[in-house]
Amino acid sequence: MAFGPFLFLALLEGTVMAAVLALTAIGLSLVFGVMRVVNVAHGEFFMLGAVTAWFVTHYLPFPPAIGWLAALLIAPLVVGAIAWLADVFVLKRLKYDPEATIVATIGLLYILQQTALTFYGPDARPVEPPFNLRLQFPWFGYSGYKLFVVLAAGLILLGVWAFMTRTKAGLVMRATQVDMETARAFGINVDRVYAGTFALGAALAAAAAVLIVPIQQAHYLMGHDPLLLSFIVVIIGGLGSLRGTLVAALIIGLSDGVISMFFSPTLAKIIATLLVALVLVFRPQGLFGAKT
């Protein structure tokens, strides 16, 4: 294959990755933006989404398309509920102290991951895609489902945007983000906003996982990479800034696709992690420092 088509393939793969990454990272970004909590267990919510999708498609007697759609509805609900409980029973009791919540979410990471290992097992299992369509380019064929993933992720992101800017709940969340004390003084139930935000963030990760699981198989350790990449995206884009997160997801997704294809996936990750460290060191104010 010549360089041009090769690059095109790399960019296609990168776009798919960017779309899923944007969805996962928006969840993380939302949680940090509103609650100032760095959720290290975010990758495990992603993993739980994929595992739930496997259970749903495997045990419900539907054809693949409907089973997958059911998973897309059920997995975010289940994972959101788990996150809600985690917020009420752990994070709230820590009064959302930044360092304590990181330690607690590391604990949560192991708890969720090992619970998945116990009940789901160590095997990677496939989920059948809702449809099989092969797009034939002049140089290579490409999965139509992958392009559908990009479309679906875009729609969900649009939904999140509409929710945040056009609904009362979104307004309340933004108000809490800007000034928690004043929001409480105006009668907003901040506890419920926090729990809801944490659940929403987890549900978005789960939705991203349901989109990707027909391509990537469900495995109990699969949360590691999405977590790392979401961190990278969210930090480069500016924690809490949804627009920044989208832009960064696109940059990281595409460059990861290209570097992985032409050099090695490990090198792509090394560059990205170092980039994050340096961004945090040299532009701390612009990224973490949006003081409220």
Next chain:
Amino acid sequence: MSLSAKPLALHLGLIAVLFAAQFMLPSYHATNVSRIMVLSVFAMGYNIAFGYTGLLSLGHALFFAAGMYGMGLPIWTLGWAPVPALIAGLVAGGALAGLVGLLALRTAGVSFMIVTLMFAQAGYLTLLYLNTHTGGDEGFVVDSAARMIAGFDLSTDTPRYMAALILFAIAMLICLWLVRSPFGRVMVAMRENEERSRMLGYNPFRVKLTALVISGLYAGMAGAAYGMLFGYVGATFATIQYSILPMLYVLLGGAGTVIGPFLGALLMFYLIDIASGYTTAYLFVVGAALVVLVLFAPKGILGTIRERGLKWLP
């Protein structure tokens, strides 16, 4: 600040008990305790940064692995003798901690945690990427000829236990001296109120960097010793799990106590050991312990005891 009698007696007593223990413990447990002693040196280093200076790092696996590879690679590729190799490991840990500190200490709190995490992750990935030089994720076995020091074969039980004990004793006594020295007090001042100590004329950056380098030296020495005593160098020791374990040991035993890291390592090691007899999901214990500790006992075992009465506990 001179050492008063009670703390000194306590720490020397612990060393004496550990010395006596090797004659009573069955071989399996003796090896476990040697591992625990080396891991506690790592945790003591972590404690100097986290417990005393307030630097919550998520990247100490990097320094541990630096020590391990700093010891292992010269032996593997250049055929170095064990003692210079161990020193190379010690230096590698401290040097890398200094380098990371120069950059990471420009941030604080949550940013510091993430920056150290990212550096450690980049280090781990680099080990995998350079797999022709480092053995990648398979790692390599340390040549048994390079595990002989002064005629003692460190791959056999008694010399290994003694080597671990000597290292542990030296590390603990230095730690005890350090935290009671004027510099140790300044470290605590950084943890408690950085602005006020700055106002008193201390340079927070310099103090924190020094503490981090000392912490890195501990981690590097522990990594080098671990590789030497147990004969294996591998990239697993650079994973995030090895940054979290010392944090867990310190949180469990009691942050800011000298014996806490050992107590935490001892309890956690056996908790994991017992749990892994029942289930493959034994890391669940690690997660549950972290959550329970941070919720109900943020000061750890010895921190709580110190609060409840034993005020002299260092």
